[in-house]
Amino acid sequence: MTALSGLVALGGFVALLGAGCGLEPVPPVMEFTVSPDTQFAFEDEGLEPADAAVAAGQVEGALQLLFGSPARPGYLVLEAWEADERDPNFGQDELDDAAWEAVARDNEVRFARQLEAVRKGDHVQVPRPWGAVATWARWKWAFSPLIEARVDPSNLHPSSPVPGDSDEPSFTWADEAERFWQRQYPALVESAALYQRHCVHCHGVTGAGDGPSGVTLEPAPRDFRRGVFKWSAVEAGHRPRRADLLRVLERGVEGTAMPSFARLTRAEREGLVDWVRLLAVRGETELLVTALAAQRGSVTPELATQAYGRTWSRWDEAADRLAEVPAMRDPDAFTPEDVARGAALFAGDTAKCTTCHGAAGHGDGDAIWELDEDGARTRRLDLWGAPSAPRDLTLGVFHGGDRPADLYRRIRYGIGGTIMPAADPGLSEDDVFALVAYVLSLRGPRFAPATGEVPR
Amino acid sequence: MMRYVLPLLVLLGAGAAFWSVLSPHELGLGAAVFPDEVTRGGEAVDRLFDEIAALMGFLLLLTAGLIAWVVVRGAGRRDGLGSERTGSAALEFIWTALPAVALALLLVRQLEVRKVLADAPSAEGLGAPFVVGVDAHQFEWRFRYPGRDGAVWTADDVVTVNELALPAGRPVELVMRSRDVIHSFFAPALRTKRDIVPGRDTRLAFVIDPEDLPLGFTSGQEAQLGLECAELCGWGHGAMVGRIRVLGADALTRWLTARSDERLATD
Numbered sequence: 178m179t180a181l182s183g184l185v186a187l188g189g190f191v192a193l194l195g196a197g198c199g200l201e202p203v204p205p206v207m208e209f210t211v212s213p214d215t216q217f218a219f220e221d222e223g224l225e226p227a228d229a230a231v232a233a234g235q236v237e238g239a240l241q242l243l244f245g246s247p248a249r250p251g252y253l254v255l256e257a258w259e260a261d262e263r264d265p266n267f268g269q270d271e272l273d274d275a276a277w278e279a280v281a282r283d284n285e286v287r288f289a290r291q292l293e294a295v296r297k298g299d300h301v302q303v304p305r306p307w308g309a310v311a312t313w314a315r316w317k318w319a320f321s322p323l324i325e326a327r328v329d330p331s332n333l334h335p336s337s338p339v340p341g342d343s344d345e346p347s348f349t350w351a352d353e354a355e356r357f358w359q360r361q362y363p364a365l366v367e368s369a370a371l372y373q374r375h376c377v378h379c380h381g382v383t384g385a386g387d388g389p390s391g392v393t394l395e396p397a398p399r400d401f402r403r404g405v406f407k408w409s410a411v412e413a414g415h416r417p418r419r420a421d422l423l424r425v426l427e428r429g430v431e432g433t434a435m436p437s438f439a440r441l442t443r444a445e446r447e448g449l450v451d452w453v454r455l456l457a458v459r460g461e462t463e464l465l466v467t468a469l470a471a472q473r474g475s476v477t478p479e480l481a482t483q484a485y486g487r488t489w490s491r492w493d494e495a496a497d498r499l500a501e502v503p504a505m506r507d508p509d510a511f512t513p514e515d516v517a518r519g520a521a522l523f524a525g526d527t528a529k530c531t532t533c534h535g536a537a538g539h540g541d542g543d544a545i546w547e548l549d550e551d552g553a554r555t556r557r558l559d560l561w562g563a564p565s566a567p568r569d570l571t572l573g574v575f576h577g578g579d580r581p582a583d584l585y586r587r588i589r590y591g592i593g594g595t596i597m598p599a600a601d602p603g604l605s606e607d608d609v610f611a612l613v614a615y616v617l618s619l620r621g622p623r624f625a626p627a628t629g630e631v632p633r
Numbered sequence: 634m635m636r637y638v639l640p641l642l643v644l645l646g647a648g649a650a651f652w653s654v655l656s657p658h659e660l661g662l663g664a665a666v667f668p669d670e671v672t673r674g675g676e677a678v679d680r681l682f683d684e685i686a687a688l689m690g691f692l693l694l695l696t697a698g699l700i701a702w703v704v705v706r707g708a709g710r711r712d713g714l715g716s717e718r719t720g721s722a723a724l725e726f727i728w729t730a731l732p733a734v735a736l737a738l739l740l741v742r743q744l745e746v747r748k749v750l751a752d753a754p755s756a757e758g759l760g761a762p763f764v765v766g767v768d769a770h771q772f773e774w775r776f777r778y779p780g781r782d783g784a785v786w787t788a789d790d791v792v793t794v795n796e797l798a799l800p801a802g803r804p805v806e807l808v809m810r811s812r813d814v815i816h817s818f819f820a821p822a823l824r825t826k827r828d829i830v831p832g833r834d835t836r837l838a839f840v841i842d843p844e845d846l847p848l849g850f851t852s853g854q855e856a857q858l859g860l861e862c863a864e865l866c867g868w869g870h871g872a873m874v875g876r877i878r879v880l881g882a883d884a885l886t887r888w889l890t891a892r893s894d895e896r897l898a899t900d
Contacts (some may be wrong), residue, residue, distance in 0.1 A: 440795055630762075
């Protein structure tokens with residue numbers, strides 16, 4: 178009997194182990210909500226709390242119409258866009274050739290087994306890619322004639338032109354199958370799932386920077402809803418370009434909790450850019466709709482669409498707001514004279530760097546303080562309500578990057594949303610370069626140099 | 634019954650041990666559970682893995698078998714009582730000596746393998762080491778390539794994030810520092826893992842063997858290897874994943890030049 182019960186217990190234990198392996202955690206469904214500030218804004222305009230709650234609910238409904246939900250996202254396509262067939266729901270339409278090349282390079286690695294099968298003409302045997310559920314469904318749906326071998330792979334794809342009929346290149350089913358895996362790009366809903374996996378715990382469902390791990394961070398995670406991103410190559414305070422968001426995803430923000438996501442494929446990173454932009458546009462539209470509705474007393478679909486269009490026009494002008502920088506000088510070629518001139522400018526009355534960054538560059542200048550109503554000294558706040566902390570330049574850690582071009586932009590154009598202003602127009606290009614040289618020299622001997630020890 | 638059980642277990646264990654030591658490297662357990670090794674001396678690690686697995690497998694079979702035998706035999710007794718024995722000098726000696734010998738064997742073998750790995754980079758004719766600084770911090774890897782001054786960890790380093798490009802057939806030396814907590818550099822295909830303790834330089838040297846790399850490498854393609862942090866370092870530990878790109882000499886120079894030029898880029 179003892180042996181039998183022992184065996185039963187052992188069997189139960191093994192069964193439990195097996196069950197544990199099979200239990201895949203199902204992530205909770207993300208749901209968009211309106212910010213508590215939206216209701217407060219209506220209350221500030223004199224609405225009773227109950228009425229303000231109703232108005233906030235109307236804003237939520239309007240946003241639902243414009244952006245959908247994380248489970249079923251979709252931008253409203255404005256009539257004005259239809260002429261140029263513009264549709265922000267398809268971020269891949271905005272990729273240039275170089276970006277597509279990078280996408281294909283990464284997909285070659287990620288879908289290596291699928292591509293190998295397709296190239297061997299083994300369309301029936303294409304293995305299911307790990308984790309890419311939606312991709313697999315798309316493949317089964319679009320290529321079912323090929324998979325079920327109802328067509329010859331060397332046949333023309335029905336959607337491509339007949340050869341000889343035009344100069345357009347014609348694609349066979351086999352070509353199309355290869356292109357399918359090479360040009361795999363996540364749909365908005367897939368990017369939302371990726372955001373939920375990697376980003377939501379800091380940046381929050383609506384991109385407010387209020388995720389559970391985000392609230393403890395210093396500096397706080399970016400609140401996308403203002404549409405202002407600090408580390409971009411556009412003039413301070415303007416909407417970023419795709420390339421700016423992508424760069425932050427690739428490089429991370431050194432000195433903060435934002436890590437690099439270079440390990441995701443290029444297509445996945447582009448997809449995350451799509452989703453971050455959706456959250457930013459949604460948040461900005463929410464602010465704008467609320468402001469307009471609070472003045473006019475009601476939320477209408479027309480009003481929401483108007484705010485939506487205005488938000489988009491801000492994003493569309495990013496290309497015209499590039500923070501131009503001249504050709505860069507090699508940081509190794511900065512001379513002691515450059516540094517000395519930069520030091521003089523740093524302390525001078527035109528650039529006024531020391532007022533915030535302090536005489537030694539420790540970020541402890543007097544101008545970061547202001548007096549509140551009670552006469553107490555408090556730190557000046559940035560756009561997101563966080564106390565200003567000018568960079569300690571001696572640490573050599575620059576959030577926006579330490580390339581000369583990055584520092585040049587920060588100095589010349591300022592940092593959006595913060596108390597770091599654009600440089601005085603009185604500073605010439607050379608002056609700003611001298612400041613860059615000086616700032617780079619301030620980081621000093623942060624590290625002990627090391628060389629190889631392995632004997633030859 | 635004991636008469637058959639014990640010899641059977643010993644035979645099984647010894648068989649496993651012989652198989653692991655005598656079988657070709659590709660059929661060993663180490664080669665099966667890890668990605669293909671690409672480093673000089675990597676086979677020695679796999680071999681050691683097989684030996685340890687065989688030794689432990691033998692001990693596991695022996696002890697588990699004995700326990701099972703005792704349970705089954707005890708269940709057959711109607712009175713429900715076991716027999717009682719007092720100390721046996723012979724048994725005491727056996728279960729002290731056996732593990733001692735096993736551990737001593739392991740120690741010797743490990744020192745041997747350690748020497749194989751440590752000697753590989755300083756072998757004749759491999760040339761000067763390719764030095765890279767590894768800046769580990771929560772939660773990413775930053776790799777620092779020497780700038781004009783030829784040293785790493787200086788202001789003119791070329792820095793990449795989570796992407797480590799390395800040559801094959803040439804010694805690589807990593808000078809690793811941690812900014813915050815203990816991290817661990819683990820590249821399974823290199824059969825190497827080294828803790829990075831804050832406050833000190835941790836050096837790691839190895840040689841990637843071009844002959845171990847997948848076919849196509851010599852024709853200018855690259856090989857990609859995984860890289861991860863193997864020391865729980867905080868909430869983002871799981872995201873501390875990088876990738877190693879093994880490039881041919883020309884491709885590596887081109888890659889480094891491109892990374893270096895990026896510092897002067899204005900976009």
